[in-house]
Amino acid sequence: MSESPFVLVQRPPTFDFMDELLSRNFPVLTTHHTSSAPLLVSLSGHASSISAVVNMGMLKIDADLLSHLPSLQLLVCTSVGTEHIDLSECKRRGITVANAGEAFSEDVADCAVGLLISVLRRIPAADRYVRSGKWVKFGEFQLGFKLSGKRVGILGLGSIGSFIAKRLEPFGCIISYNSTSQKQSITYRYYPDAVSLAANNDVIVLCCDLNDQTRHIVNREVMESLGKNGVIINVGRGGLIDEKEMVKCLVEGVIGGAGLDVFEKEPGVPEELFGLDNVVLSPHAAMATPGSLDNIAQLALANLKAFFSNQPLISPVRLD
């Protein structure tokens, strides 16, 4: 390298945990904007010299923004999902893309299992019951439901889904999955679509990518197939579920409960859910522990270093 590449770190205001690490290795410019227009204003003269972007928020990176970054060679996303990135435009412009790889997988899997036990055993509802003094006043708390032995269908058996499956095995859960294609090396039973997965399980866990094929993959039909004791856990993306229908299904008792870390219009959450005891709500926090933030910082740096030394990326996103 004749000259150090100039790296833009686009991040939420308080997410400064990566700044020092990256700055020790590259000339870094940090900004925080929620739309591409103000970002471009604040970049002003720098835009043309940026050769890498680390996108830590979910800022949309579209053709227009890319057209203002003519030197951009590498885009590092700190999320696993890349639905906010125009990948075809990146491909057209020869921009390489990296994502979070497995940096968050353990934490998301831990949280998915935590949400599942929390819904079945009604842990947050129990906590409210005790704190509000109802235990003393009304006695016995309404029973929860058993996890051991439940049939759990995983929608998207990638790194996170596999970690969830592995964690649920010693609970005596029977695991099956749906994925873009059946995996030959996996012995869990495969269902070819979301409806059959739901119909044959007590719980479905959503941890697949959000794209045109998976948007609203959990619709009314899937929820009816899951049935009145069925539970949905979503640690993927809000858009995987038809949220409006899900609210109806929860209120009407078409399904039994839900543990939701993600929503269609975050941080907006349908208010009808706030009064329900069979629902556990989490503010898109499944991936976030100090441990995983350290992982992602190291991974972003490793991807930057690899790329600018002409080595293969650690966690590349396939552009096809």
Added chain:
Amino acid sequence: MSESPFVLVQRPPTFDFMDELLSRNFPVLTTHHTSSAPLLVSLSGHASSISAVVNMGMLKIDADLLSHLPSLQLLVCTSVGTEHIDLSECKRRGITVANAGEAFSEDVADCAVGLLISVLRRIPAADRYVRSGKWVKFGEFQLGFKLSGKRVGILGLGSIGSFIAKRLEPFGCIISYNSTSQKQSITYRYYPDAVSLAANNDVIVLCCDLNDQTRHIVNREVMESLGKNGVIINVGRGGLIDEKEMVKCLVEGVIGGAGLDVFEKEPGVPEELFGLDNVVLSPHAAMATPGSLDNIAQLALANLKAFFSNQPLISPVRLD
């Protein structure tokens, strides 16, 4: 048997799930009283003909009560712990005692893991954050802590403790234990006392019996050894912890958090805990799902049948 044994079922008012099953097999009398005096009044003339008691609540069975039940041969407790039973007096009178054996073990273990993830990943606090509209108002939620890789010390490696250990293994947790004695068949590291267990772990899980040796086994010294990021999970009995000291330790930050299903003076819970976000409270519900209630009903019946056919009990309590 020349005559069917007369069985007294002592239970909380709403816990009628065993009545039908037992009545189909034995002449059954059901009562619900929280002290032995009113129980004896309501039994009146029947007391002398009772040959078995199924004790579903935590009614204290002491020498005085036993002296009014001269025909009693078998006492079936539906709890694992028998600290409410005068076992020496049972032994002296030749009364056989059974407990819940492993009927609740899976559910208690599931709940212990659920409480642990709930405390570390702050699931009930996150749920409150979303429901109160704070996500929209204040943005990002305070990060939780990683479970994967945590060192977990189990205090009491019986059936429940072993199930908890097995469940935590695929989370990458490093398991160790303290028990009345080291178990030769177990490869987990053994610590000879609660202080060294706490000093060498990030989490301690309490699931041992409550008796004179274990009362307040978790005292101030143990909590100081566990340290400011340490977490206590209690699914055993409230009396295992010096609750007054625990409240201080939580408020002062001597320990990091706690997930508590049991308390010293249930249903009383120290009100200082109600305002803490690093605590998850549960109303002694770890063992209770419809599945485990079915288990315990079947087990109580099996113990009664075995005893009155001169067969070995399924889940005997050793009287020594």
